[in-house]
Amino acid sequence: MPTFIDEAFLRRLSNLRFIVKGRRKGHLAGLHASPRAGVSLEFADYRAYAPGDDFRYIDWNVFGRLDRLLVKTYVHEADLPIRLLVDLSASMQIGTPSKTHYAAHLAAAMGYLGLRGLDRVGLFPFTDHLLSGLPARHGMAQMGKILRLLRDVEPGGRTSIYQTLLDFISQTRESGLTILISDFLSSSTEFADGLARLLHRGDEVVLIQVLDPEDLTPHAAGMTRIIDVESSRRATLTIGPRTIAEYAERVRENLDQLRSLSFERGIPYFSTTTDIPIERFLHVDLRKGGMLR
């Protein structure tokens, strides 16, 4: 897979930053608010003094007025582990440019945004299982590893998001921001269980669906042998306006199903096609959707 990040592209991303809705339990200082009270300029709350607390955080003004020992707590600004799960199965290779190419480009851009925000970023490519990935790490050295992994990994095979999520949960213990990039073209909704487990662990999950325009509106006519790129199963039918309309209806139902699923679980869901420039998707769609600012 070619390297597709250049300096000019990165410069145009420099004003973007992830927005995290909840407070994250990062270990290291970062730019995201942590649920742990800690030392920072942002006041969080009062609580009763307990032996062992640092005397420096006792609010003596309150003690003077109320004769109670209360300790001030502050928002602890923590780093955010961002994990990018990128679908590299055979179905993602459809189109020109391929969905794989687009997804990898997108993952690289988001990884860069995360690392630039002092977050830890990890990359986990997957097919029907989790492939060898990169655990979340700090620093721009990680960017190089991400690009190398995206370049070197061999796409192909079937897709199983459910199995991937199970593998992912077992391999990563810390919750964080998990961005799942796939075409989500699956007849099964089993992966909803995997998402539920991820949410239960406390992860913030974002679904980004990458489709080829031909996935939505195929341009075909006449007697056509249709071959599934992953299973090689075949079907032959005569494609005409009626068939195209029926197909579009099925695709719409499939997308609605995914949209409903994410809505019910409060998961941000974004959909794009490979003919939409990635920069536009980042600057317009993800900002409008509240994922970036």
Add this chain to the structure above:
Amino acid sequence: MTFLSPWAFYLLLTSLLILLLHFMRARERQRTVSALFLWEGLSGDPQSRAARVRQQFDPLLLLQLAILLTVVLALTQPVWRMRTATVSGLAIVLDGSASMRTHLTDDATRYDLAVKEADALLDRHPTTTAVLQLSAQPTILARPGLESGELRNSVLRSEPTWYADGTAEDLLSLLGSIGGTSQFQKVVIISDHAFSGVPESFETILTDGGSNLSLTEFSVRENPSSPGVTAFVTAQNSTDTYQNATIKIDDRENQTTLSFLMPPSSIESYVIPFPNSRGTLFTARLHPDDDFAADNRRYFALDRPIGIRVHWLGSDNRYVMAALRSVVPIVLVDAPEDADLAVVHDAVAPASQVGAILVIHGGIDGLVVQGEAVPIPGIQTVDSDHPLLNGVDPAAFLIREAPAATLPASSSIALASGAVPLLATYADADRSFYYLAPDILETNLPITVDFPILIRNILSMLVRLPAELSYRSAEVGEPVSLAGRGTIESIVDATRQPLPLPDGLSTIRPESPGFHTLFTDRGAFAIAVNIPMAESSPPTDPLQGTATDSVLTRAVRHVSLWRIAVAMAIVLLLAELHGYSRQRTTMRRTR
């Protein structure tokens, strides 16, 4: 529109290959999708027959066929005949040299094509046209002012000559005889080669083509110190392929053959021994035949009489004379010393008779003495290998009676009946004789086919007079001197047609190849006449500019269309590539 290379249309057959490959492809289009489940269960659209046909005949196929068609069209070298305004004076010059007899197809020669072209020109210029035939003997076929029908007939009736090419000087001289070049606004030469030295305003239409394998030289020389002759032959292969060639030389009695491989565009010379030849007239034939067969055959005659001068002694016998004449021309001479052969029939020759003598029912004083006639019950072959009996079956002979005879002891007897010699030969330093004992009228010899053969055998054993040294033969149109051959009585050409003999004729100018025979009071002489050697060689002075090997290569009023066809092919090819690229892109997008 004319196609200069119509054979290229055969290349259209390759379209079958394109169609075959097209129909061998999968009928259904293939489409690779991300998720088959979205397609499964769809009922599909009904497809009309027209739609199915449309799907099979994709535009790229039509483009490919169109490209093939335009390429083939370009290869056929289409030519558009432009109609031109009638000119005030037109001279059409038909090349009438021998090489115009070269066949371009089975039933059309270069000359036929030239006539066709001339006919087309006459269509455009029905009047004020002169038609000339140019060769070493140029002629005017039609003078200006002839009525259109006559003009056309004079062209259509004309035949090519056997002469060599005419020259530019010949042409200008001929034009001068009908008013000069200034009388003609246009002069069109239709020939198989370009003419150098003609004014630039003269236009040329080429009618070349055809393959040629030729004998360009042939001569024969008697071996000075041994029997037979030696032939000298030069063969030329003007084709672009190797040729398995065979040269056969015959002297009307014997034949010798030489086979060899000739490289393309080569000239090979050979010395061919012909030791068993005793002939005078030689014909060399080169195989295989080609489009110009006339130069595959060349003739040569040794410079000596082809007939036998006979001094007849005794009574006439028309059977013997007929048998002699069936073999060679016979000239009777009175003086024994002028004769090649003395025939002694029913008489006794004097002892002074020398040279070759054929004795039939007679004798030679003191040498061959006949006695009383005795019945001949049967004929015995004494020496079956005797050269006199070559091809003769003695069993066919019936002899009622023959005289007994005394012959020299060293005589060689071929046939006898007991002690009676019937057929014998004898030779010493002064004479050689051939003895046939019976009276012809007492035998069945005149009515047997073997009798002329027997006479031929006798004559073939005669010692021939040595020929004058002669190393060349005459060419058609070349003056041949008749001096030194006596008083001319008649002359016939190769087809035995007598030629007129004007008074005071000392030379003849043969008009066709072959053996011409000259009859004089000194005997019969053969004149071997060949087509001019230069007619066997391909044109060496090509037209400037676009001249090629094709028929009608450059007609000034013809517009070549092959460039347009090539341009169309390129445009179609680009369109096909674009279409193919788009199709591939679409397929890639859908996979």
